[in-house]
Amino acid sequence: MEWFRKNKERLVRQEKKTIPDGIWTKCTSCGEIVYGRELERLLWVCPACHYHFQIRYNQYIALLLDDGKLDEFDASLSSVDPLHFEDRISYPERISKTQQKTGINDAIICGIGRIDGRTISFGVMDFSFIGGSMGSVVGEKVARAIERSLDRRIPLVLISCSGGARMQEGIYSLMQMAKTCVLLAELREAKIPYISVLTNPTTGGVTASFASLGDVIVAEPQALVGFAGPRVIRQTIRQELPEGFQSSEFIRDHGFLDIIAPRAELRKTLSLLLEYMCGPQAGIHQSLKEGPAT
Amino acid sequence: MNTGLYIDFEKPVIELEKRIDEMRELATDENLELGREIRLLEHKLKKLREETFSRLTRWQRIQLARHPLRPYAAEYIELMTTDYIALHGDRAFADDRALIGGFAKLDELPVMVIGQQKGRTTKEKLAHNFGMCHPEGYRKALRLMRLAARFGRPILILIDTPGAFPGIGAEERGQAEAIARNIRDMAQLETPIVVVVIGEGASGGALGVGIGDRVLMLENSWYSVIGPEACAAILWKDHPNPVEKAPDAAEALRPTAQDVKEFGIIDDVLAEPLGGAHRDPETQALTIKKAVLARFQELSALPVVELIRQRHEKYRKMGKFSE
Numbered sequence: 001m002e003w004f005r006k007n008k009e010r011l012v013r014q015e016k017k018t019i020p021d022g023i024w025t026k027c028t029s030c031g032e033i034v035y036g037r038e039l040e041r042l043l044w045v046c047p048a049c050h051y052h053f054q055i056r057y058n059q060y061i062a063l064l065l066d067d068g069k070l071d072e073f074d075a076s077l078s079s080v081d082p083l084h085f086e087d088r089i090s091y092p093e094r095i096s097k098t099q100q101k102t103g104i105n106d107a108i109i110c111g112i113g114r115i116d117g118r119t120i121s122f123g124v125m126d127f128s129f130i131g132g133s134m135g136s137v138v139g140e141k142v143a144r145a146i147e148r149s150l151d152r153r154i155p156l157v158l159i160s161c162s163g164g165a166r167m168q169e170g171i172y173s174l175m176q177m178a179k180t181c182v183l184l185a186e187l188r189e190a191k192i193p194y195i196s197v198l199t200n201p202t203t204g205g206v207t208a209s210f211a212s213l214g215d216v217i218v219a220e221p222q223a224l225v226g227f228a229g230p231r232v233i234r235q236t237i238r239q240e241l242p243e244g245f246q247s248s249e250f251i252r253d254h255g256f257l258d259i260i261a262p263r264a265e266l267r268k269t270l271s272l273l274l275e276y277m278c279g280p281q282a283g284i285h286q287s288l289k290e291g292p293a294t
Numbered sequence: 295m296n297t298g299l300y301i302d303f304e305k306p307v308i309e310l311e312k313r314i315d316e317m318r319e320l321a322t323d324e325n326l327e328l329g330r331e332i333r334l335l336e337h338k339l340k341k342l343r344e345e346t347f348s349r350l351t352r353w354q355r356i357q358l359a360r361h362p363l364r365p366y367a368a369e370y371i372e373l374m375t376t377d378y379i380a381l382h383g384d385r386a387f388a389d390d391r392a393l394i395g396g397f398a399k400l401d402e403l404p405v406m407v408i409g410q411q412k413g414r415t416t417k418e419k420l421a422h423n424f425g426m427c428h429p430e431g432y433r434k435a436l437r438l439m440r441l442a443a444r445f446g447r448p449i450l451i452l453i454d455t456p457g458a459f460p461g462i463g464a465e466e467r468g469q470a471e472a473i474a475r476n477i478r479d480m481a482q483l484e485t486p487i488v489v490v491v492i493g494e495g496a497s498g499g500a501l502g503v504g505i506g507d508r509v510l511m512l513e514n515s516w517y518s519v520i521g522p523e524a525c526a527a528i529l530w531k532d533h534p535n536p537v538e539k540a541p542d543a544a545e546a547l548r549p550t551a552q553d554v555k556e557f558g559i560i561d562d563v564l565a566e567p568l569g570g571a572h573r574d575p576e577t578q579a580l581t582i583k584k585a586v587l588a589r590f591q592e593l594s595a596l597p598v599v600e601l602i603r604q605r606h607e608k609y610r611k612m613g614k615f616s617e
């Protein structure tokens with residue numbers, strides 16, 4: 001069915017927007033005042049404390065992919081309301097308002113792009129869409145991104161940013177964890193590399209599914225990464241949480257993360273990892289026979 | 295049966311049962327008058343039971359799923375199987391008692407049975423951590439499931455959890471990774487898996503042992519992405535006591551066995567005795583055993599490659615969206 005899905009593609013190219021000089025931002029972490037252009041030049045990382053501001057999907061596309069370009073697939077997928085979920089506003093209304101506000105149809109953008117010339121299946125989540133929550137659309141788009149990796153034998157890179165499952169879709173949301181993990185089992189068997197990138201925050205159902213299953217897992221510094229949210233944990237155990245609990249650094253030190261890459265080094269890190277995991281698999285004997293270049 | 299443990303809406307039924315029991319003790323062969331009154335009350339009881347239990351709200355079903363007398367995994371294992379031999383430990387960190395399991399025989403069929411165990415007394419509850427697994431629980435489950443697959447034994451999983459434990463140690467030891475890995479690796483297990491939700495199926499805590507070729511739910515069990523209290527806390531965050539809104543959240547989430555069956559997520563709903571599983575655990579155990587054996591029979595006809603293909607296809611299809 002790949003040919004069929006392909007005609008849904010849409011080109012996403014990110015133009016650099018210029019921020020006027022006068023606009024400044026106060027760092028959420030240390031309070032430092034940073035001017036807009038300066039912050040943009042620093043890839044939205046605080047010069048004083050290296051806090052990584054949350055950025056949007058298009059900024060990651062611009063940052064990571066060759067020519068800042070993604071051939072988007074499945075852009076038309078949109079949520080329905082299978083539970084007729086009753087909230088303060090109806091779920092369909094919430095969805096359409098969020099779509100208007102964010103300019104995207106759901107919390108993940110997927111497609112085909114390149115990093116240093118290497119074609120990859122790429123997906124990036126956007127927290128501004130209902131907290132990057134995973135419902136049927138996110139699950140389906142991740143599933144199709146994995147299938148594109150399988151069909152074309154190209155590596156998979158997913159940038160996660162999510163508060164967890166989307167409550168308004170009930171059990172359907174929960175089953176997206178199953179759907180994505182079952183497909184990752186196939187990717188693993190096919191020996192196609194998958195790099196999972198965790199950004200601030202990655203929690204709940206996304207952490208407890210595809211985000212934790214990368215062959216290599218990379219995170220931005222100081223990102224909140226965990227299963228349960230800190231508030232829930234504090235309420236359950238009724239004690240204060242240790243300093244730095246559930247940060248990227250914390251989960252790396254406990255063995256669940258390979259690399260912490262500052263935003264400025266993320267592209268280089270991904271490129272090098274892809275080089276190691278892709279390409280001709282000559283095997284160790286072949287490499288040794290050829291010997292070092294003289 | 296009256297142990298003083300009941301939920302509010304059961305009260306009139308329990309009280310009437312108690313009254314009938316007391317009258318029976320007084321009744322003798324000579325006292326015909328009393329006998330007639332007992333028969334009248336029994337008739338009234340039958341009607342009252344039907345009125346109370348035949349049209350339960352979602353919240354009432356959730357209350358039954360959490361009933362203090364509801365049979366837990368260990369009781370079903372005891373009632374359904376023979377020669378059960380419990381196995382322990384994840385071979386990495388600890389033995390998580392929130393999850394029990396081992397080899398057992400369902401009639402003559404050797405199986406691996408795994409269950410989330412809540413615990414009845416305060417001491418048992420603490421020992422089993424109220425059925426809330428740590429990562430070592432999920433890893434123990436995966437170890438037992440791989441063991442079963444290696445020796446060609448089908449797997450029966452009994453789900454009953456208010457959630458994966460949210461705590462410091464659980465996060466330190468990779469709660470999310472343990473659940474994710476279980477889901478992925480259960481997809482590949484080369485043996486039939488039947489899952490039965492016997493009580494509470496709360497979110498990732500349930501799904502971490504929830505991938506199966508057939509998934510069944512007891513009539514008064516629930517399965518959803520979030521529990522009604524946590525959902526209420528999000529939806530009614532300005533409410534002075536959002537827990538009061540849990541019944542409304544239960545309606546919104548549609549988490550009952552009937553709902554989840556209607557959504558096409560599970561395969562079947564297993565009937566409970568009128569009033570809930572706790573009113574007749576033996577009958578309930580028999581119902582589960584029969585259903586599970588029938589599913590294993592059905593699945594055993596499939597070659598392993600086909601079994602796994604169908605398992606993948608089933609989860610691949612889950613979700614509702616427009617395009």
Ligand SMILES: [Zn+2]
Pocket residue numbers: 027028029030031032046047048049050051
């Ligand atoms: Zn700062």
